[in-house]
Amino acid sequence: MKEIEQRLTENGVRPTAMRMLIYKYLAQKDAAIALTDIENAFAKADRTTLFRTLKTFEQKGVVHQIDDGTGVQKYALCEPGCNCELEQDLHLHFHCTNCDETVCLTEHKIPHINLPEGYITEDANLVLKGICEKCSGQ
Amino acid sequence: MKEIEQRLTENGVRPTAMRMLIYKYLAQKDAAIALTDIENAFAKADRTTLFRTLKTFEQKGVVHQIDDGTGVQKYALCEPGCNCELEQDLHLHFHCTNCDETVCLTEHKIPHINLPEGYITEDANLVLKGICEKCSGQ
DNA sequence: ATAAGGATGCAACGGAAGTGCATTTATTGT
DNA sequence: ACAATAAATGCACTTCCGTTGCATCCTTAT
Numbered sequence: 001m002k003e004i005e006q007r008l009t010e011n012g013v014r015p016t017a018m019r020m021l022i023y024k025y026l027a028q029k030d031a032a033i034a035l036t037d038i039e040n041a042f043a044k045a046d047r048t049t050l051f052r053t054l055k056t057f058e059q060k061g062v063v064h065q066i067d068d069g070t071g072v073q074k075y076a077l078c079e080p081g082c083n084c085e086l087e088q089d090l091h092l093h094f095h096c097t098n099c100d101e102t103v104c105l106t107e108h109k110i111p112h113i114n115l116p117e118g119y120i121t122e123d124a125n126l127v128l129k130g131i132c133e134k135c136s137g138q
Numbered sequence: 139m140k141e142i143e144q145r146l147t148e149n150g151v152r153p154t155a156m157r158m159l160i161y162k163y164l165a166q167k168d169a170a171i172a173l174t175d176i177e178n179a180f181a182k183a184d185r186t187t188l189f190r191t192l193k194t195f196e197q198k199g200v201v202h203q204i205d206d207g208t209g210v211q212k213y214a215l216c217e218p219g220c221n222c223e224l225e226q227d228l229h230l231h232f233h234c235t236n237c238d239e240t241v242c243l244t245e246h247k248i249p250h251i252n253l254p255e256g257y258i259t260e261d262a263n264l265v266l267k268g269i270c271e272k273c274s275g276q
Numbered sequence: 277a278t279a280a281g282g283a284t285g286c287a288a289c290g291g292a293a294g295t296g297c298a299t300t301t302a303t304t305g306t
Numbered sequence: 307a308c309a310a311t312a313a314a315t316g317c318a319c320t321t322c323c324g325t326t327g328c329a330t331c332c333t334t335a336t
Contacts (some may be wrong), residue, residue, distance in 0.1 A: 007157070014302085014303095014314080016302085016313095016314065016315090017303090018314085018315080021315095022221070034292095035293085036291085036292080045315085045316090046293090046315065046316045046317070047249050047256070047292095047316095048295090048315075048316065049315050049316070050315080050316085051294075052295075052314085053314095056314095058295075061325075062153030064321075067205060067207045069263055071209070071211075071291090071292085071323090071324080072291085072292070072293095073209075073292085073293080089236040091198070092251065094253070094257060097261075099242055105253070105254075108251060108253070108262075111251075113230065113246060113249075113250045113266065115232070115243070115246070115266070116243075116271065117271065118265075118270070118271030118272075118274050119232060119268065119269070119270060119271055119274070120267035120268045120269040120274055121266045121267070121268040122235070122267055122269070123235075123266070123267040123268065124264070124265065124267065125207055125263075125264070125265045125267070126248075126262070126264045126265075127262065127263045127264075128226045128251065128257075128259045128261070128262050129254050129255065129259070129262065129263070130258045130259040130260035130261065131257070131258040132256070132257060133255065133257055134256075135256065136257070136258055152282075152283080152333090153282090154282095154332095154333095156281065156283085156284080157283090172323095173323080173324080174322090174323080183284085183285090184284065184285045184286070185285095185324095186284075186285065186286080186287095186325085186326090187283075187284050187285070189324075189325075190283085190284085191283095209292090209293080209322090209323085210322090210323070211323085211324080239332095
């Protein structure tokens with residue numbers, strides 16, 4: 001719990017009890033988390049608080065937002081030292097169409113792509129979809 | 139108009155007047171189109187019809203759906219002969235954060251990625267974000 | 277001509293993101 | 307320690323978009 005407090009402080013996020021719990025929750029899940037998930041896990045807390053916590057986390061670089069094509073925003077903790085920068089931190093995500101979970105594949109960075117003149121790339125999102133290792137039974 | 143009719147028929151879509159108009163509309167736009175866009179362009183038609191038309195188109199391989207991270211589903215015509223297959227037809231998309239338009243870069247296929255054992259890839263979505271050629275002034 | 281199936285239109289629902297404002301909790305300065 | 311200030315939380319409400327059920331209209335085949 002101490003490490004969480006430190007991590008948040010480092011990123012300029014005031015470590016309230018709620019925030020630490022949410023961080024902890026995110027940390028113990030290996031899949032990306034939607035607002036609704038957190039909402040269910042913390043029945044007592046208000047949705048707005050959770051929503052704003054995630055937004056704060058995102059803004060301060062504690063988590064990154066993932067758009068896996070399901071239409072709901074999901075979030076996952078950033079790696080330590082992550083700056084969410086293209087070609088460096090941005091990795092691909094895998095969405096399993098069977099269990100509906102989305103995981104970070106942090107080892108797999110988004111490959112560099114040469115765009116035509118005039119295009120300036122600032123961000124990228126690569127999602128592969130299919131069957132994850134859990135569901136494929138391997 | 140005759141070509142449109144033929145194209146739809148080929149794909150197993152009954153070429154009604156409405157559908158041909160929507161196809162035409164999609165064809166003359168170079169950016170991906172959201173339901174709302176079509177809705178505004180065809181004020182007389184009902185949203186449901188437009189919605190279902192897009193879904194039919196998608197299902198029959200006339201258009202492909204694009205998730206550019208804005209939270210709204212967009213659609214663009216498939217290339218002739220497209221089968222929406224990975225490593226073959228799936229191309230990347232570019233979303234301009236300035237003009238909010240998303241375009242297909244059909245020349246740029248999604249690079250092959252070697253996933254760990256157990257992952258079975260069936261689909262992919264790669265969106266680059268930044269400033270498009272129009273907006274960067276080149 | 278009529279029956280059947282598909283296309284369209286209308287109304288309504290539901291989920292998720294987001295905002296304004298009041299209230300509570302924490303922090304700072306004296 | 308206390309007031310003043312700022313930040314965090316909670317409540318109510320809104321909006322947007324996707325989606326579905328059902329009725330009606332149109333087209334096609336027999």
